[in-house]
Structures are given as C-alpha cells and as structure tokens.
Amino acid sequence: MLAEIGFASxxxxxxxxxxxxxxxxxxxxxxSDRLIxxxxxxxxxxFPLLLIACGMLLIALITEQYQINYVRNTTxxxxxxxxRVTALWGAQRGxxxxxxxxxxxxxxxxxxxxxKNDRRLMxxxxxxxxxxxxxxxxxxxxxxxxxxxxWLQPNGPNDxxxxxxxxxxxxxxxxxxxxxxxxxxGLNPLLRHFGMIIHPxxxxxxxxxxxxPFAFAMAALxxxxxxxxxxxxxxxxxxxxxxxLSLGLILGGxxxxxxxxxxxxxxxxxxxxxxFLPWLVGTAYLHSVLIQEKRGMLxxxxxxxxxxxxxxxxxxxxxxxSGLIESVHSFAESxxxxxxxxxxxxxxFVSVAMVVWRWRQxxxxxxxHFTGWLSRESMFVLNNVIFVALTLAIFWGSFGxxxxxxxxxxxxxxxxxxxxxxxxxxxxxxxxxxMGVAPITAWGATSINRMGRSLLxxxxxxxxxxxxxxxxxxxxxVAVVGYAAVAMxxxxxxxxxxxxxxxxxxxxxxxxxxxxxxxxxxxxxxxxGYIVHLGIVVIGLGVIGSTVFQVERQETVDVGDVxxxxxxxxxxxxxxxxxxxxxxxxxxxxxxxxxxxxxxIRQLEPRIxxxxxxxxxLMPMTIxxxxxxxxxxFYVLLGGAxxxxxxxxxxxFTIYINPLVNLVxxxxxxxxxxxxxxxxxxxxxxxxxxxxxxxxxxxxxxxGAMT
Amino acid sequence: xxQTNSNTSWEKPRxxxxxxxxxxxxxxxxxxxxxxxxxxxxxxxxxxxxxxGAQFFITVDEIVNDSAYLGEEVRISGAVIGDxxxxxxxxxxxxxxxxxxxxxxxxxxxxxxxxxxxxxxxSDPNSTRLDVYYEGPMPDLLQHEAQAILTGKLGDDGVFYAxxxxxxxxxxxxxxxxxxxxxxxxPGMAQINAG
Numbered sequence: 001m002l003a004e005i006g007f008a009s010x011x012x013x014x015x016x017x018x019x020x021x022x023x024x025x026x027x028x029x030x031x032s033d034r035l036i037x038x039x040x041x042x043x044x045x046x047f048p049l050l051l052i053a054c055g056m057l058l059i060a061l062i063t064e065q066y067q068i069n070y071v072r073n074t075t076x077x078x079x080x081x082x083x084r085v086t087a088l089w090g091a092q093r094g095x096x097x098x099x100x101x102x103x104x105x106x107x108x109x110x111x112x113x114x115x116k117n118d119r120r121l122m123x124x125x126x127x128x129x130x131x132x133x134x135x136x137x138x139x140x141x142x143x144x145x146x147x148x149x150x151w152l153q154p155n156g157p158n159d160x161x162x163x164x165x166x167x168x169x170x171x172x173x174x175x176x177x178x179x180x181x182x183x184x185x186g187l188n189p190l191l192r193h194f195g196m197i198i199h200p201x202x203x204x205x206x207x208x209x210x211x212x213p214f215a216f217a218m219a220a221l222x223x224x225x226x227x228x229x230x231x232x233x234x235x236x237x238x239x240x241x242x243x244x245l246s247l248g249l250i251l252g253g254x255x256x257x258x259x260x261x262x263x264x265x266x267x268x269x270x271x272x273x274x275x276f277l278p279w280l281v282g283t284a285y286l287h288s289v290l291i292q293e294k295r296g297m298l299x300x301x302x303x304x305x306x307x308x309x310x311x312x313x314x315x316x317x318x319x320x321x322s323g324l325i326e327s328v329h330s331f332a333e334s335x336x337x338x339x340x341x342x343x344x345x346x347x348x349f350v351s352v353a354m355v356v357w358r359w360r361q362x363x364x365x366x367x368x369h370f371t372g373w374l375s376r377e378s379m380f381v382l383n384n385v386i387f388v389a390l391t392l393a394i395f396w397g398s399f400g401x402x403x404x405x406x407x408x409x410x411x412x413x414x415x416x417x418x419x420x421x422x423x424x425x426x427x428x429x430x431x432x433x434x435m436g437v438a439p440i441t442a443w444g445a446t447s448i449n450r451m452g453r454s455l456l457x458x459x460x461x462x463x464x465x466x467x468x469x470x471x472x473x474x475x476x477x478v479a480v481v482g483y484a485a486v487a488m489x490x491x492x493x494x495x496x497x498x499x500x501x502x503x504x505x506x507x508x509x510x511x512x513x514x515x516x517x518x519x520x521x522x523x524x525x526x527x528x529g530y531i532v533h534l535g536i537v538v539i540g541l542g543v544i545g546s547t548v549f550q551v552e553r554q555e556t557v558d559v560g561d562v563x564x565x566x567x568x569x570x571x572x573x574x575x576x577x578x579x580x581x582x583x584x585x586x587x588x589x590x591x592x593x594x595x596x597x598x599x600x601i602r603q604l605e606p607r608i609x610x611x612x613x614x615x616x617x618l619m620p621m622t623i624x625x626x627x628x629x630x631x632x633x634f635y636v637l638l639g640g641a642x643x644x645x646x647x648x649x650x651x652x653f654t655i656y657i658n659p660l661v662n663l664v665x666x667x668x669x670x671x672x673x674x675x676x677x678x679x680x681x682x683x684x685x686x687x688x689x690x691x692x693x694x695x696x697x698x699x700x701x702x703x704g705a706m707t
Numbered sequence: 708x709x710q711t712n713s714n715t716s717w718e719k720p721r722x723x724x725x726x727x728x729x730x731x732x733x734x735x736x737x738x739x740x741x742x743x744x745x746x747x748x749x750x751x752x753x754x755x756x757x758x759x760g761a762q763f764f765i766t767v768d769e770i771v772n773d774s775a776y777l778g779e780e781v782r783i784s785g786a787v788i789g790d791x792x793x794x795x796x797x798x799x800x801x802x803x804x805x806x807x808x809x810x811x812x813x814x815x816x817x818x819x820x821x822x823x824x825x826x827x828x829x830s831d832p833n834s835t836r837l838d839v840y841y842e843g844p845m846p847d848l849l850q851h852e853a854q855a856i857l858t859g860k861l862g863d864d865g866v867f868y869a870x871x872x873x874x875x876x877x878x879x880x881x882x883x884x885x886x887x888x889x890x891x892x893x894p895g896m897a898q899i900n901a902g
Contacts, residue, residue: 382745389749396753401761412764412816414782416858419760423752554843556796556803608847620847639805639844650796652805652844 003068003147006056007166010097010147013049013104014137016042017130024130028123028223039126040111046133047104054101057094057146061087066180069164070094070146076184078583083186086197092321093146095200096336099317100136102201103208106237107133110212114233121230124219132211135343143336150175186611199255203248203275207313209241210282214310214351217303221354226299226363231289238286239679243672245279250668261622261637263552263656265664268420273398274316277391281309284387287380294443296367297377300359301384307351312391314344319399374451379438386431393423429482432540435489435533439496454499458491474549482544490537493530500527524677531674538667545632545660556652562595565655570595571636574603576651586610586618590638590651594627602627606638606653632659762858767813767837770861782858783867785811785837786828787874789851799842807841808866811855821875825852841869848874 020042027035057070061084066072074087074094089095107129115122140146151163151172163169213234220230252272253265266272285305291297322337358364368377397415405413440454465487469480497519504515520527555563563571575591589607593600604625610618627634635656764782791810796803813835818824828834829852839857849855853876859869 385745385749393749393753393756396757397760401757402764413761414764415757415760416762416782417760419756422759423756426752427749554804556805618847637844654844 002056002060002063002065003149003166006053006060007141007145007147009049009053009056010100010137010140013046013053013100014134014141016045016049017134017137020046020130021127021134024123024126028127036123036126040115040122043111043126043130044108046130047101047108050097050101050104054088054097057097058085058088061085064181066177066184067149067174068146069148069150072150072180072184074186076186077181079186080583082197089200089204092336093140093144093148095204096136096144096321097140097146098201099204099208100133100140102204103129103133103136103211106205106208106212107215110215110237114216118216118229118233120223120225121216121219121233124222125215128215128218129211132215132347135339139336139339143339150180199248199251202244202251206241206243206245206248207275207278207317209237209244210278210306210309210313212237212241213285213306217306218351218354221303221358224358224363226358228293228296231293231302235289235293236679236681238282238289239675242279242282242286243675243679245275245282246668246671246675249275249279250665250671254665257661258624259621261624261654263550263635263637263654263658264546265661268397268417270398270402271320273394274319277316277395278309278312280387280391280394281305281312284384284391285309287387288384291377291380295377297369298381299364299366300355303355303364304352305384307348307355308388308391311344311348311351314340314347318344374441374448376438376441376443379434379441383431383434383438386427386434390424390427390431393427394420397423425478425482428540429485432482432485432489432537435536436485436492439492439530439533454495455492458488458495461491461495462488476548479544479548482548483541486537486540486544489540490534493533493537497527497530520677524680528674528676528678528680531677532671533674535667535669535671535674538663538670540667542660542663542665542667546658546664549659551655551657553655554652556650559649563653563655565657568596569634569657571653571655573651573653576649581609584612586612588638590653592625592636592653594634602634604634604636606636608638628662630660630662632657633661766816767811768835770867771813771835771837777861777863780858780860782856783811783837784814784854784856786814786825787811787849787851787853787855788829788836791838792849794845797842804842805844807843807845807849808838809849809855810836810838811857812836814854821854822852825854838866839869840866841872843872846872846874848876850876852876 020039023035023039023042027033027039057068060068060071061075062081064071064075064077070091070093071087074090075084079087083090087094089098110129111122111126114125118125145166147166148164149166151165151169152175153161153163153169153172155161155171163172165172213230216230216234220226252275256267257263257265285302285308288298288305289302292299292302318337318340322340355364397419401413401415405411436458437451437455440451442450462484466480466484469483474480474483497516500519500523501512501515504510504519505512508515510518551566553563553565557563557573559573559575561573563573565571572593572595573590574593577589577591579587579589581587587607587609589605592604592606594602594604604627606625607623609621609623611621612618622637622639625636625638633656635658637654637656639652639654762780762782763776764784765776767783767785770776770781770783788810791808793808795806795808797806798804812828812831814824814828839855841857841859849872853874856873856875857867857869858871859867861867
C-alpha cells in the first residue's frame with residue numbers, strides 16, 4: 001500500500017508539473033491571469049504530493065517493509081531508528097526523490113513569496129522550475145524508482161521468477177517476510193556520522209536553491225524584462241543557496257576528517273570537486289551581480305555566471321551519480337547517466353542560446369563603462385576572473401583532462417593531488433589579496449592616495465603579524481606569504497567595520513555597541529559580507545596551517561614502545577583490547593598516551609569497529625583518537641593490529657599533527673553567521689531603499705520585503 | 708567677464724569630451740593588455756601544472772610489457788590474489804614499519820561487470836601478474852578478488868612500489884536482485900594514503 005501511494009503521488013506531481021509548464025506558457029502567451037494562477041497552483045501542489053511520496057518511503061523504512069528494494073538495500077532489522085530515517089537519502093533512489101522534494105519546497109516558496117512583485121516574469125519562472133522538477137520526477141518514476149518491490153512470479157518470463165516492479169505483476173506474490181529481512185543490508189557504517197547525516201541534505205538544498213536565480217534569469221531573458229527585477233527578486237535566494245552549499249561542503253569535509261582516517265578534510269576527489277564547482281561560480285555570481293545592481297554593468301557576464309552555476313550543479317549531479325569518473329566517492333554506476341547528460345547538455349545549450357539571442361538584440365547593453373583600474377567594478381571583475389579560473393582549472397583537472405585523454409589519447413591520464421596543489425594556491429592567493437583590496441575601493445574610481453589612507457592601518461597590522469609569525473619560528477616562505485595575504489583580508493574587513501562604527505559614534509553620539517548593532521542592521525548585506533570574509537579568512541589560516549605544516553608519522557610498535565613523532569611530541573602504546581559492544585560490533589581498541597616535551601598530556605583510544613554484516617562478514621570502520629586544541633589536532637589512527645605476523649601486542653599507528661585545523665570549522669561557523677546577517681530580511685530599510693522611498697513610496701517597501 | 712564665460716562654456720564640453728574619449732580608448736587598451744597578460748598567466752599555470760601532475764592510468768599488461776613506464780609514476784588497476792597477501796615488519800630509517808606484499812592480475816580497461824571481470828582475471832592462469840609492495844597498515848578491504856587501484860612506480864626488480872592504495876570489493880556490497888552497491892556510494896570508502 002505504501003509503495004502504491006508513494007508511486008501514485010509521485011506520478012501526480014509529475015502530471016502537475018507538466019500541466020504547470022503548459023498552462024504557464026499558454027497563459028503567458030494569451031495573457032490569461034487565470035491560467036497563470038492555475039499553473040502556479042499546480043506548481044505549488046507538487047510540494048505536498050512529494051511530501052506524501054517521501055513520507056510513504058519514510059514510513060516504509062521505519063516499519064521495515066523489506067519487500068521494497070530500497071528499504072532492503074539501505075536498512076536491516078538491526079538498523080537503529082535514527083538511521084532508518086536518514087536512509088531516506090542514504091542511497092541513489094531515495095536521495096533522488098528527496099532531491100525532488102527539496103526542489104518542490106524551494107519552488108513553492110519562491111512562487112508564493114515573489115508572486116505579487118514579479119508578475120511579468122512568473123509564467124516563465126514557473127515553466128523553468130517545473131521543467132527541471134519534471135526531469136527529476138521522470139528519473140524517479142522511470143529510471144530509479146524508490147518504490148520498486150521484489151515479487152515472485154512462478155510463470156513469469158524470467159527463469160528465476162524474481163521480478164522487480166512497483167505494482168504487482170499478474171499471478172505474482174510477495175516473498176516471505178523472513179527471507180526478505182534476512183536479505184536486507186544495512187546502511188554502510190561509514191555513513192553513520194552526524195556530518196554524513198546532514199551533509200547530503202545541505203548540499204542538495206544548496207544545489208537545488210540555485211534553480212531559483214537561474215529560473216528568474218531565464219524568465220527575464222524569455223520575457224524581455226531585463227531590468228534588475230530578476231536580480232532583486234533572487235538575491236536572498238542566491239544567498240540561501242550559497243549558505244547551504246557552503247554548509248554542505250564544510251560538513252562533508254568534517255565527515256571525511258572524522259571518519260575516513262587519512263588526516264585530511266579535502267582530497268581533491270572528482271566528486272568533492274564537482275560540488276565545489278557550483279560554489280565557485282556561484283560566489284563569482286554573488287559578487288558580480290552587485291555591479292549590475294549598482295552600475296548596470298556586466299549584464300551578459302552575469303547571465304553566463306548564473307547559467308554556469310546551475311549548469312555546474314547539474315553537471316556535478318550527473319558526474320556524481322552516473323559513475324562517469326573512477327572515484328570511490330561516486331554512486332554506483334547507474335542508468336541515469338544518459339538522461340542526466342542530455343538534460344545537462346540541453347539546459348546549458350538552451351540557456352546560452354537565450355543569452356546570445358537577447359545580447360544580439362541589444363537588450364543586455366551595459367549602462368556604464370569601466371573608468372579606472374582602481375574601482376570597485378574592476379576589483380569585482382578581477383575577482384570574477386579568479387573564481388572562473390579556479391572553476392576551469394578544477395574542472396580541467398577533475399573531468400576535462402581525464403575525459404579528453406580517454407577519448408582521444410592512447411593512454412588515460414589522470415591529474416592527481418599534485419596538480420591541484422600546484423594550480424590552486426596561486427589563484428587562492430590572488431583571491432585573498434583582492435579580498436583585502438576590493439572593500440576599500442569605491443564605485444567608479446578611487447585615487448591611490450585615498451586607498452592608501454584606508455589601507456594604512458590594515459597594512460601596518462599585517463606587517464606586525466608577519467613579524468610576529470617569523471619571530472615565533474615560522475619561516476617557510478609559502479606559509480608566510482599566505483598568512484600575510486589572508487591576514488590582510490581579515491584586517492581590512494575588521495577595519496571597515498571599525499570605521500563604520502566609529503563614524504556613527506562621531507556623527508550620532510551613539511555608544512560603540514549601539515553603533516555597531518545599528519551599522520549591521522542598516523546595511524546587512526555589506527557588513528554581513530565582511531563577516532563572511534572573516535569566515536573565509538579564518539578558514540584560510542586553518543588551511544595554510546594544516547596543509548603546509550602537517551606532520552605525518554607511521555610506525556609499527558609493541559605495547560610499551562614509544563614513537564617519536566617530532567621534536568616535541570611522543571606517543572606511547574599502552575595497551576590493546578578486543579571488546580564486543582551491545583549492538584554486536586567488535587571493537588579493537590588501543591590505549592595510547594600523548595607525551596609533549598616529556599609530559600603526559602592526554603590518553604587516547606584509537607579504535608577499529610567491526611560491524612557484523614548480514615552475510616556474516618565484518619565491515620570495519622576506523623575511528624581516530626584525537627586531541628583537539630585551537631593550536632592543533634593530534635590525530636592517531638590504529639591500523640592492522642592483530643593480523644598475520646603482526647600479533648595482538650603489535651600495532652601500526654598513523655599519527656597526524658594538523659596545526660590550526662580547527663580554524664577551518666570555526667571559520668565555517670563565522671561564514672554561516674555572516675551569510676545569515678546578509679540574507680536576513682531588512683526590517684529597517686537600507687540607504688538605497690530609503691532614497692527610493694522618497695521617489696516612489698511603494699518601491700521602498702518592496703525592496704525591504706523578503707524577495 | 709561675459710567673454711570668459713562664453714569661452715569656458717564653449718571650451719569645457721569640448722575638452723571634457725576629448726578627455727573622456729582618449730581616456731576611454733586608452734583605458735580600453737590598458738584593460739585589454741592587462742586581460743591578455745592575466746589570461747596568459749592563468750593559462751601557463753594550468754598548462755604547467757598539467758604537465759607536472761599528469762599520471763598515466765595504465766593496465767598491468769602495459770606496465771609489464773612496456774619498459775617506457777619503468778620508474779615513472781603511474782596509476783594501475785588490477786585484481787588482488789588473496790593467497791599472495793603477506794605482511795612483514797621492515798625497518799625504514801630506523802623505524803619499524805608495516806610492509807604488505809601481494810600480487811595483482813591484469814584486468815581489461817573496459818568490462819561490463821566489475822565483479823565478473825575480477826573473478827575471471829584471478830582465475831585465469833594466463834593473465835599477467837605483477838607483485839606489489841606497499842608500506843602501511845593492513846587495509847581491511849585488501850582481500851581476494853578486490854580491485855586495487857595503485858599509484859606508484861615500477862622498480863628495476865619488477866616489483867611495483869605503491870604509495871597509494873585504493874580498494875574496491877564489488878561482490879561484497881551487492882544486494883541480490885538490485886543494482887545498488889551501497890559500499891561504493893561514498894567518499895574515500897577504502898582510501899589509504901601512504902606516507
């Protein structure tokens with residue numbers, strides 16, 4: 001029954017989406033408000049319908065309906081309740097349905113919120129959003145159906161008489177419940193981690209969220225309303241999508257760091273990169289679109305950026321889920337490769353063609369020209385060039401070179417971590433330098449003199465910082481240069497916040513705290529942006545420290561032995577035990593003590609959990625022991641104790657000392673805070689909105705509302 | 708007074724326009740040259756990094772039969788023969804390390820089913836074999852008929868010295884009557900980076 005309801009409900013939402021496309025386009029053409037309204041309602045209806053479908057799958061997972069293949073493949077009778085719920089997005093089929101649900105949430109919300117303000121764009125917005133949703137629903141129904149069940153059909157066409165089908169085939173019966181339960185395989189233990197539970201939904205929300213600015217941009221092109229309306233309508237949506245995508249990436253890194261046991265958080269794996277690409281283009285877009293809003297420039301470029309962002313989202317989804325690239329990361333090879341590729345190709349082609357069409361009509365003409373190098377516009381353009389260069393370089397390394405070599409060369413070539421570690425640092429360095437310079441340039445042009453004055457304090461602070469860094473013994477040139485650029489960007493952001501506050505204190509006699517709060521509430525977008533910059537600065541410090549100064553040591557020792565990790569640290573191997581936990585897993589546990597300069601500072605218990613699988617094999621999961629401080633992480637992995645020649649008393653340990661790695665996570669939190677400030681609806685109107693209020697009273701109100 | 712005024716009003720716009728024009732076209736050149744330099748630098752960076760970071764992904768057949776790969780860093784993929792897996796303690800610069808040796812067999816570049824390809828490769832006595840040496844803890848997925856994806860160099864002694872070992876065991880996670888392979892769904896499943 002659950003499968004039937006879920007299937008029917010998904011089918012209905014596909015019908016609703018298709019109807020919405022047709023009604024919206026026809027309604028737009030014949031100017032029928034009734035028809036457009038009906039299209040909107042159909043589009044919104046996909047949300048409750050998909051909620052029901054996901055609800056049915058969830059109930060099936062919770063109530064152990066093992067006849068449904070998806071339930072049998074992601075859970076087993078021993079799976080705890082929490083992981084039954086999260087299994088909803090634990091594997092390909094469920095996660096695709098979940099993806100459709102998130103898409104319908106976003107589209108319903110966007111349609112409801114922007115309905116009144118942007119009527120002219122709406123028919124096309126609906127058509128674009130629903131076309132994307134319809135494609136994913138097609139996958140849900142015809143390619144990767146999560147409601148598919150297994151049936152026994154004695155007189156069926158197959159020899160083994162086992163049939164996969166959503167609906168009951170003729171003369172078929174369900175297999176016995178105990179057989180199905182015995183055949184069930186639980187969630188991969190590696191995925192049982194907090195980061196892993198919320199990392200995929202965050203990433204999906206980020207990916208799917210970019211559909212909204214994309215659909216509005218395409219609607220602007222289709223309708224010919226190429227004013228800044230579509231940008232204003234979508235800027236908060238873009239920030240929301242960007243926030244979720246950032247969160248997804250950071251949580252993925254945290255999960256990798258905690259669970260995968262290679263001492264790092266970013267491995268330049270093609271699938272990681274696939275999720276990073278839309279972030280990079282999206283970040284370029286977030287900045288560049290400001291120029292269009294303020295100066296009416298870069299209209300064509302912004303169109304290409306938003307097309308690029310959404311295209312990267314779909315490409316990433318395709319690359320991750322189709323088995324395109326040899327990656328331990330990817331979903332198993334599946335049949336969605338071809339349809340996803342066609343969808344990606346056609347959506348990119350059509351969008352680019354639309355941009356070119358309006359461009360040649362002269363509707364995307366810039367209203368201003370560049371006047372000088374030292375203007376905010378030029379800095380933003382440079383920032384864009386860097387982000388796009390990063391995107392292309394990472395795309396080339398992860399997909400371009402491997403695919404081209406496979407197609408056209410005799411040998412397959414892959415570009416390893418070395419490539420990324422060589423190509424990205426110079427670009428990131430320029431990015432941080434621009435982050436330090438751009439905020440103090442003015443729109444139009446800035447004189448070197450004026451800029452120098454604003455730079456004086458941050459520059460002095462940076463020089464002092466560099467002296468302090470070198471004096472405390474960090475002399476590696478790469479790191480010093482990196483720290484300097486990153487620190488400078490941070491000081492500029494802090495100094496700008498200080499200057500704004502000080503100006504208010506002077507001009508309005510507010511106390512500093514009042515002034516600071518007022519500064520942020522009056523201009524959330526700008527100062528929230530500075531907080532985001534600070535977050536990126538803190539992440540940068542963490543990345544430099546943990547990359548350049550990581551210490552790695554691997555050694556096999558007996559109980560009682562001491563490993564000399566570096567001049568400062570030692571690790572003593574105290575004891576080893578094998579235990580069995582109440583849930584049946586076996587635990588190999590080593591007791592070790594960290595010694596720093598002769599002093600015992602902490603005992604750790606690195607361990608290997610071995611989960612008993614349904615086929616009685618053991619699925620191991622290595623859990624690191626970590627001593628975490630703001631200065632560094634001391635991270636120990638137990639490997640291979642008790643096997644073969646290496647007896648129970650001997651164990652191999654891999655030790656990492658990761659300086660400043662915790663700043664990566666702290667920076668992530670600051671970034672989230674900053675994005676929240678930027679995206680929060682304005683209660684108090686900004687200066688520009690106020691200026692507009694004096695001209696046309698209604699406009700100001702609109703700009704202040706959540707658009 | 709009037710004359711001066713009319714003079715300025717006549718002169719000013721002309722000058723302004725003239726200035727604006729030259730500034731704009733001069734500015735355009737500056738932007739163009741700057742842009743070309745910038746793109747050139749980025750292009751050079753990508754190209755040189757590609758040359759440095761390129762790894763050939765080859766088969767066991769190719770590395771064994773073509774001496775051009777001797778001493779070059781390459782990536783190879785092969786099927787693990789379970790009986791050959793051995794573990795020893797070795798001394799590397801006065802530290803004890805765990806060393807693993809095993810043999811892999813050739814698997815073709817393209818196949819329909821990974822589990823079948825691995826099984827065929829291991830059972831075929833004529834398939835090309837290659838001995839592998841790797842230092843590090845024993846990976847749990849290193850077992851019979853696992854697919855090993857190795858990065859490293861072939862030594863003069865005919866042994867492949869791997870610095871990175873990635874393992875996949877397709878048969879292990881495959882549910883009956885399904886095309887889901889849960890075990891392969893997520894990052895770095897069995898990735899082990901050696902020091």
